[in-house]
Amino acid sequence: MARGKGASRESETGTLGKVMALLELVTHSDGPMRFTDILALSSQPRGTLHRQLVHLVEEGLLEFDADGRYVPGLRLLDLASRSWARNEFRLITEPYLKDLQQMSGETVHLGVLRGTSIIYLDKIEGRQSVRMYSQIGNASPVYCTGVGKAALSVLPDDAVEPLARNLSFNRFTPHTLGSADALLQELKTIRETGVALDREEHELGIRCVAAAVWTVDGSFTGGVSITGPAYRLTLERLEEWTTPIKQAAQSIMDAIRIRLGPRG
Amino acid sequence: MARGKGASRESETGTLGKVMALLELVTHSDGPMRFTDILALSSQPRGTLHRQLVHLVEEGLLEFDADGRYVPGLRLLDLASRSWARNEFRLITEPYLKDLQQMSGETVHLGVLRGTSIIYLDKIEGRQSVRMYSQIGNASPVYCTGVGKAALSVLPDDAVEPLARNLSFNRFTPHTLGSADALLQELKTIRETGVALDREEHELGIRCVAAAVWTVDGSFTGGVSITGPAYRLTLERLEEWTTPIKQAAQSIMDAIRIRLGPRG
DNA sequence: CCCGCTGTTCCATTATTTGGAACACAATTT
DNA sequence: AAATTGTGTTCCAAATAATGGAACAGCGGG
Structure with missing residues (x-):
């Protein structure tokens, strides 16, 4: 109670x-x-x-x-393999992830917000995808992943604040956001542009662009991202992909609405 | 008690x-x-x-x-992704699976016996490996998979009998073994040849060769397999691979013994 | 041989689970 | 519209399982 x-x-x-x-x-x-x-x-x-x-x-x-x-x-x-194989959101999203992968040639993720972590629900790699499980299911912090920040950007204000305040900010790289204020500030930018960037904030040499995917009823809050090595994912490249990834996110949300009714 | x-x-x-x-x-x-x-x-x-x-x-x-x-x-x-990422046997086996994959060009599995099921611990596919999780973690019956039969073939007799008697044989295809007797009979052959075949017993159009991998202390009983479509995996092909897969299984057991001490 | 470290078992006390029944609420039928 | 059926939720005394302190076992080293 x-x-x-x-x-x-x-x-x-x-x-x-x-x-x-x-x-x-x-x-x-x-x-x-x-x-x-x-x-x-x-x-x-x-x-x-x-x-x-x-x-x-x-x-x-x-x-x-x-x-x-x-x-x-x-x-x-x-237990987990069944949980994964049947996940509704993952099934709906799968084809869009493949499209993004083909478009970009880079690794594409689907992540969902759980508490103060992002859990990766799916991952599609370019060529030889060898180690998949090593990422799927992994829980990563919200504040230093593209998907995490994208997801936070679409939460209602009264939910973001307390969540951000309760985080303990671990500085994974020199670029990792180090405080709730910095995070909240960044979320503003993300709301304006519609995409979240990870500029080597979780792992040096790794960048990503992400867009949020969510349902209005809160049953899903997450995002999709394109991730890759910094030398290939230049800032211009990331810029190029903002439109396709936003479109993909929108298409996924449309698909969710169709499949799940007016909940989305 | x-x-x-x-x-x-x-x-x-x-x-x-x-x-x-x-x-x-x-x-x-x-x-x-x-x-x-x-x-x-x-x-x-x-x-x-x-x-x-x-x-x-x-x-x-x-x-x-x-x-x-x-x-x-x-x-x-x-929880599962961590369980998997850290699994000792999987880590030891990984390079050998890759070798088998490269040698054959087909999908390679590592499975372990748990109760009356085989749980797939790892899977390496040829080219675009897209759906990995759909197989890793899956529990399949012992009596209609190559890995399952290989694993049973190295159990002590007093363990196999009761296990076989307790199985409920589901006829997945016309080739599925339908009784404990048929299974025990087949195990004899497997013990002689050192490899187990799955001749479309679990799924029509899918064949596989498997060899057992086990430790004497019983902490691991399982096997490795090469799986693929029947039109490519002709009986001659399977025959060709019996030696490499037995060698791989032996190498894995050697590696386990080295890494884990005299337990193996 | 004794000591310290590790893991296991025991059992009266304590806290949690149980399960029947009553309560809401919605959808369907009359 | 009223009644009925189907679903899901809440309550609480009785039954059951978890707790935790302490005693027991096994082992390796000093």
């Missing part, structure tokens, strides 16, 4: 919430974790922690490797 | 088990489900079911779309 405006991380979902926090802990770590590693990070008594881990392993969400360390389980893959 | 030999689906993992069963139900359905749809399939009282769904939604494992239907949540993507 007491769901605040989003200040403190409250409302643990009973047992499930605790177990998921644990799963997230192990999944987001850099490598396999031993019991003690987890114990140190989880602020739970040993007995409890142990039982929760056993449950997660029994469910296949974690695995207990031969060296006695916990690693993410493969059941997650199965 | 009472973990039977695998006869009846026992040992619900307390609350987590029930909730995961629910998540699986929704995730494995053909499309979005309404509350009532789920209620009909879940044999739980409305109140309970409702709260569980709310919890799953709060955790991002399910989403409640604008039409009031439940769909798999995107948090699964994030």
Whole structure:
């Protein structure tokens, strides 16, 4: 009942919430974790922690490797592949992504806003696309990705402000936006031009142009982007692509409206 | 304590088990489900079911779309992408898969046995690899895939028998093996030749050669395969590839042994 | 042989889940 | 328009599962 405006991380979902926090802990770590590693990070008594881990392993969400360390389980893959294969927005968007890819020759992404992250829902690469999963599903910060900034630019003001204020700005490169004010300022420009640029803000040598894609009912807030190495994606190039990417975003939104009715 | 030999689906993992069963139900359905749809399939009282769904939604494992239907949540993507990116066996195997792909020009898979399914851990396609996720993470039956049969062929006898007896054989094509006996018979041949063939047993027009990859401690049982359209993968072609694929499997097992110590 | 580190088990206490029933609300039928 | 059926949501005492402290086991090193 007491769901605040989003200040403190409250409302643990009973047992499930605790177990998921644990799963997230192990999944987001850099490598396999031993019991003690987890114990140190989880602020739970040993007995409890142990039982929760056993449950997660029994469910296949974690695995207990031969060296006695916990690693993410493969059941997650199965669940996720179905989640992805059936995603409505991804299915609708797919052909437009392909068009953008062909037009530009560069890598094209579809991302969606979840909390303070962008989750990449799809990715289409130029030639030999080898490592796809490495990007799809990845959660990246909103404030240093083209799709992230584009998505924020179409949120209502009363939603953007608090979200921006709550971010912790990690300086990935010298160009990364470093404060809520800087971000809000940039969003103004994005609203005027209709496209968001990532000028090596997340990774040095990588630039991108993005346009927002959203539904009025808020069920989807995200964007599409064209990404590539800075030496190919000169500022002139990016400029050239602003029109096609805005058109693509518009076409996608039209398609969503047709497929999903008046919600869009 | 009472973990039977695998006869009846026992040992619900307390609350987590029930909730995961629910998540699986929704995730494995053909499309979005309404509350009532789920209620009909879940044999739980409305109140309970409702709260569980709310919890799953709060955790991002399910989403409640604008039409009031439940769909798999995107948090699964994030969890899975990390599970995949870090998977030890996949990382070790990757270069060998690439070699096989280059040698054959066809699609190459890495799969691992989980229960009575093969989960595809990796896939490398020839040219434009567009739909990757659609295969990675997918769980396919053991008895009608090359990787599945190869994996079974290296299990100890006392493990194969009960597993085979418990399968329900779904006839995907006229060539699908239809009984435990047929499967066990085929496994004999596979043990002799060292490779497993899929002669359009899962999908008409698709053939594959596979070789098993496993560790003696049982922490990995799976295989690699080369898959493609029947008109290109003639029986002579498959024959040609038996040696390279067996060599690749052996190299992978050597690499595992080196990386993981004497476990392999 | 003893010590310290790691992981596992036990069980009374405590908190959460359960599930029946009542409550809303909308769409359909009479 | 009123009644009915179908859907989804809320409530709360009873049943059940999770908790967590402490004791137990195993092992490698000093």
